[in-house]
Amino acid sequence: MSEKILMRATNVTAVYAGEEGADVPAVDNVTLEVPEGEILGLAGESGCGKSTLGNALAMIANPPLYVLGGQMEIDGQSIGLTTLGKSANARHRPYRGQVVSMLPQGAMNAISPTLRIRRLVCDVVHAHHKDMPRSEILDRASDRLDMLGMPKRVLDQYAHQLSGGMKQRMVTVISTLLDPHLLIADEPTSALDVSSQKQLIEMLLAMVEAKIMRGVIFITHDLPVLSMVTDRLAIMYAGKIVETGRTEDLVHQARHPYTSALLAAVLDPTEATRTKHVLGIPGAPPNLGHPPTGCRFHPRCAFVKPRCSAAEPAFRDEDGHLVACWWAEANPGVTVPVEVNLA
Amino acid sequence: MTETAPAPAGAAAAPVVLAADHVTKQFRVAGGKLTAVDDVSVEFREGQVLAVVGESGSGKSTLARMLLRLLPVTSGAVLYRGRDITRIKGADLRRYWHDVQAVFQDPFASFNQFFTVGHMLRRSLQTADLGGETAEQRIERCLGYVGLKPEDAVYKYPHQLSGGQRQRVMITRALLVDPKVLVADEATSMLDASLRVSVLNVLQDLRRDLGLTVLFITHDIGQACYFADQVVVMEHGQVVEHGPTDDVIFNPQHSYTKRLLADVPNLKGSLKSQRLG
Amino acid sequence: MSDTLAPAPDQPKAAGRSALRSLNFTPRFWVSIVLIVLVALFAFVGDMLYPYGSNQRVGSLFDEPTPQHILGTDNFGYDVVALLMASTRNSLYNGLLAGTIATFLGVFIGILAGYIGGWFEEFLMGVTNIVLAIPAIVVLILISVSIQGTNLQFLKGIIGMSLVIGFTSWPWTARSVRAQASSVATREHIDVAKLSGARTFGILLRDVLPYLASYVVMAWVLQVASAILAESTLSMLGLGPSGTASLGVELHWALAFNAVANRAWWAFLPPTAVLTIISFALLYLQSSLDEVFNPRLRRGKKKNLAKAAERRAEAARRLAAEIEAEVAP
Numbered sequence: 001m002s003e004k005i006l007m008r009a010t011n012v013t014a015v016y017a018g019e020e021g022a023d024v025p026a027v028d029n030v031t032l033e034v035p036e037g038e039i040l041g042l043a044g045e046s047g048c049g050k051s052t053l054g055n056a057l058a059m060i061a062n063p064p065l066y067v068l069g070g071q072m073e074i075d076g077q078s079i080g081l082t083t084l085g086k087s088a089n090a091r092h093r094p095y096r097g098q099v100v101s102m103l104p105q106g107a108m109n110a111i112s113p114t115l116r117i118r119r120l121v122c123d124v125v126h127a128h129h130k131d132m133p134r135s136e137i138l139d140r141a142s143d144r145l146d147m148l149g150m151p152k153r154v155l156d157q158y159a160h161q162l163s164g165g166m167k168q169r170m171v172t173v174i175s176t177l178l179d180p181h182l183l184i185a186d187e188p189t190s191a192l193d194v195s196s197q198k199q200l201i202e203m204l205l206a207m208v209e210a211k212i213m214r215g216v217i218f219i220t221h222d223l224p225v226l227s228m229v230t231d232r233l234a235i236m237y238a239g240k241i242v243e244t245g246r247t248e249d250l251v252h253q254a255r256h257p258y259t260s261a262l263l264a265a266v267l268d269p270t271e272a273t274r275t276k277h278v279l280g281i282p283g284a285p286p287n288l289g290h291p292p293t294g295c296r297f298h299p300r301c302a303f304v305k306p307r308c309s310a311a312e313p314a315f316r317d318e319d320g321h322l323v324a325c326w327w328a329e330a331n332p333g334v335t336v337p338v339e340v341n342l343a
Numbered sequence: 344m345t346e347t348a349p350a351p352a353g354a355a356a357a358p359v360v361l362a363a364d365h366v367t368k369q370f371r372v373a374g375g376k377l378t379a380v381d382d383v384s385v386e387f388r389e390g391q392v393l394a395v396v397g398e399s400g401s402g403k404s405t406l407a408r409m410l411l412r413l414l415p416v417t418s419g420a421v422l423y424r425g426r427d428i429t430r431i432k433g434a435d436l437r438r439y440w441h442d443v444q445a446v447f448q449d450p451f452a453s454f455n456q457f458f459t460v461g462h463m464l465r466r467s468l469q470t471a472d473l474g475g476e477t478a479e480q481r482i483e484r485c486l487g488y489v490g491l492k493p494e495d496a497v498y499k500y501p502h503q504l505s506g507g508q509r510q511r512v513m514i515t516r517a518l519l520v521d522p523k524v525l526v527a528d529e530a531t532s533m534l535d536a537s538l539r540v541s542v543l544n545v546l547q548d549l550r551r552d553l554g555l556t557v558l559f560i561t562h563d564i565g566q567a568c569y570f571a572d573q574v575v576v577m578e579h580g581q582v583v584e585h586g587p588t589d590d591v592i593f594n595p596q597h598s599y600t601k602r603l604l605a606d607v608p609n610l611k612g613s614l615k616s617q618r619l620g
Numbered sequence: 621m622s623d624t625l626a627p628a629p630d631q632p633k634a635a636g637r638s639a640l641r642s643l644n645f646t647p648r649f650w651v652s653i654v655l656i657v658l659v660a661l662f663a664f665v666g667d668m669l670y671p672y673g674s675n676q677r678v679g680s681l682f683d684e685p686t687p688q689h690i691l692g693t694d695n696f697g698y699d700v701v702a703l704l705m706a707s708t709r710n711s712l713y714n715g716l717l718a719g720t721i722a723t724f725l726g727v728f729i730g731i732l733a734g735y736i737g738g739w740f741e742e743f744l745m746g747v748t749n750i751v752l753a754i755p756a757i758v759v760l761i762l763i764s765v766s767i768q769g770t771n772l773q774f775l776k777g778i779i780g781m782s783l784v785i786g787f788t789s790w791p792w793t794a795r796s797v798r799a800q801a802s803s804v805a806t807r808e809h810i811d812v813a814k815l816s817g818a819r820t821f822g823i824l825l826r827d828v829l830p831y832l833a834s835y836v837v838m839a840w841v842l843q844v845a846s847a848i849l850a851e852s853t854l855s856m857l858g859l860g861p862s863g864t865a866s867l868g869v870e871l872h873w874a875l876a877f878n879a880v881a882n883r884a885w886w887a888f889l890p891p892t893a894v895l896t897i898i899s900f901a902l903l904y905l906q907s908s909l910d911e912v913f914n915p916r917l918r919r920g921k922k923k924n925l926a927k928a929a930e931r932r933a934e935a936a937r938r939l940a941a942e943i944e945a946e947v948a949p
Contacts, residue, residue: 224608280541
């Protein structure tokens with residue numbers, strides 16, 4: 001299958017400045033691509049580096065986060081992602097919001113309570129296009145709302161008059177008003193009720209269909225949400241991607257024991273949930289200052305073998321389904337047996 | 344809507360431990376009153392796990408706080424083993440909190456960051472009847488229920504623990520006084536999925552081993568499905584459906600419950616293919 | 621496993637560290653501390669070394685500065701330097717006493733109102749707002765005047781002055797402490813403390829107050845500064861403590877004897893300068909405390925920052941080299 005790739009980021013490495021001088025690597029040499037017109041889900045437990053990766057790709061990393069290296073190819077342009085050096089900020093500014101737009105976690109709670117939404121819309125656009133007249137911006141915004149089937153009166157309201165779901169959809173619309181190539185959404189659904197989650201997901205799908213943006217990276221720990229909205233998934237553990245591929249392949253034929261354990265822990269209201277007893281992953285995520293040797297998941301893995309702690313597994317490509325695991329290497333094409341996660 | 348659902352076999356024999364009797368809570372807000380909980384009556388039977396499910400603003404946490412006597416009721420009564428405890432105070436109230444304990448949502452905000460875990464745990468034991476144990480023995484026993492050892496936790500400050508450990512320590516704290524009822528108010532919603540199941544498993548084991556009655560407040564109907572015996576569905580401060588878990592989740596009667604279940608994301612497949620197909 | 625202390629890079633700001641390690645003493649903090657220590661040394665140690673006493677008449681009206689009396693004499697012929705030491709000492713006593721009383725009252729009322737809430741809060745805040753609405757200077761003047769008319773000797777001195785100022789300047793501290801206390805009162809750890817059987821007093825002391833500690837310290841510094849200024853204002857108007865020296869009393873007499881018209885700058889400039897230094901140092905200390913307590917305003921030591929940047933650049937170079945080596949073959 002040869003698809004057109006919208007964005008390809010290679011060798012992204014980012015560190016947090018540590019308390020006692022030493023830096024903690026949060027994203028370790030990650031490579032990631034988003035095909036044209038697709039939604040990529042980025043999943044993993046909290047602290048795995050998924051938000052950090054999102055910030056690095058959106059070029060909004062601020063101290064204490066530093067991006068040490070990484071290259072992003074998007075729409076024929078090649079952008080160095082590093083934030084070291086004095087000119088980095090000026091170099092990244094023209095891409096923000098227009099090439100890559102970020103919808104940060106909790107953005108909906110950051111709307112000023114004293115301004116009407118229309119004012120927020122103008123402010124956001126003016127941050128990128130100083131001279132665009134207000135009328136043009138508002139026309140554009142109300143056309144966009146019309147297109148997505150949302151009420152235009154929202155523009156004249158204040159944040160407290162909107163429900164959480166409406167606020168979240170509104171900030172999503174605003175952050176894509178400049179038609180960015182890539183939208184990065186960090187936990188956009190986590191604070192919402194299920195009905196609002198569904199509305200937001202449907203809106204995102206409609207936006208991609210209407211080619212408002214040409215690709216989305218959707219970051220969340222919520223696998224059911226990801227399985228409904230994404231085309232592809234990338235699973236992160238301790239700063240590295242351990243498995244990536246088409247969503248249905250990952251969900252139904254997980255090749256990495258970590259992915260499988262995450263999936264087993266999903267509790268949806270079905271007969272199967274009623275009768276199963278999930279074990280959960282033993283232990284805790286590693287201290288990224290001193291990650292385990294070899295495969296970083298090995299201290300918690302049910303399939304651990306001596307070589308897992310000795311050497312780091314390379315990616316194995318099985319028809320676009322990539323997995324970095326010694327067990328997967330030894331058992332090509334075999335789905336991780338889900339029973340290991342159940343009692 | 345009142346007790347239309349038949350009690351499950353066997354459960355009928357279990358006595359009612361805690362009950363809300365026509366409980367209402369109104370808050371004064373700018374320009375009027377907001378009814379957060381509207382004439383709710385629910386009963387909790389001994390040794391059962393009862394889940395209260397609802398979206399934000401459904402009044403489920405307000406109800407829990409009234410049952411815990413952390414928030415005064417506007418009208419109605421809270422009954423513990425048939426006794427009206429709606430207005431008890433002082434020593435009586437502290438005695439009530441020996442029997443009814445709670446674990447809250449935020450595993451960080453639940454801690455006083457200036458105290459070590461051991462200090463916080465010993466504080467809970469100040470008024471407790473230790474029944475021959477020393478405080479250290481009791482703490483060790485209760486940490487054992489959640490799979491922690493004293494050396495993992497006692498001398499640490501909350502920020503030195505991971506999110507899952509913090510929530511386990513909070514469960515330990517609640518168990519120290521030998522409670523009969525544990526109220527878990529969104530106690531798992533800020534945890535990662537795999538930690539969440541291990542905390543739910545801990546609660547399940549406690550119900551089995553100690554006969555604890557668990558009142559599980561959640562927005563996630565999937566978690567209720569995993570381990571609740573009974574489910575109460577709340578919408579806008581009212582109970583719209585109440586019954587055994589299998590009935591409520593697999594054969595919902597109220598339109599709100601049906602919609603809630605239909606909107607829950609699942610692993611079955613993408614909305615995209617549904618849209619295109 | 622030793623990885624129980626897993627940091628969460630998604631939330632880099634570990635919210636609670638052990639108290640002292642999280643403090644960040646900045647240059648601003650040290651500058652203000654040095655100024656305060658110098659003023660205190662001048663006031664408390666100076667008179668042990670200085671040859672003249674503050675109640676020792678050494679000359680006549682406004683004698684010009686001489687090598688023996690480097691700031692000359694005041695209107696009564698006292699040595700200005702000796703007088704200045706005694707005045708500064710009294711003004712500092714006044715500031716500490718009045719500032720502590722005001723802070724204590726303000727914190728007590730604010731914390732009770734904020735934590736307990738309901739009608740109790742409305743009552744306390746009503747009282748606070750009434751006290752705030754009355755022009756403080758008028759109340760101060762009225763009380764001062766009536767105190768001067770009593771027979772209680774100690775009230776006429778600097779202590780009486782401090783009590784008057786302390787008991788009238790708590791309201792704004794109460795108001796801001798109330799706002800903070802009511803936000804702490806909604807934290808879940810308060811509910812946990814209640815469920816653990818803690819009593820209200822214990823909760824206020826152990827679960828609310830520590831969260832306000834940094835704020836209380838800052839409020840106290842401000843209260844001390846404003847008490848010193850308030851005393852000077854009153855004393856300068858002639859309402860100050862009788863029979864004792866203070867910076868304001870010095871200014872009062874200098875004005876009364878037309879020091880400005882007589883060009884006797886040594887009579888009014890030195891007390892003004894000391895007042896300015898004290899209030900500057902305290903206000904500067906207060907603003908630096910913001911940085912000391914607030915980890916987000918932390919600047920870090922320049923040397924360490926440069927070292928870290930160097931190390932990061934080196935890591936980035938190594939990384940680039942590794943990637944190149946991988947791509948090359």
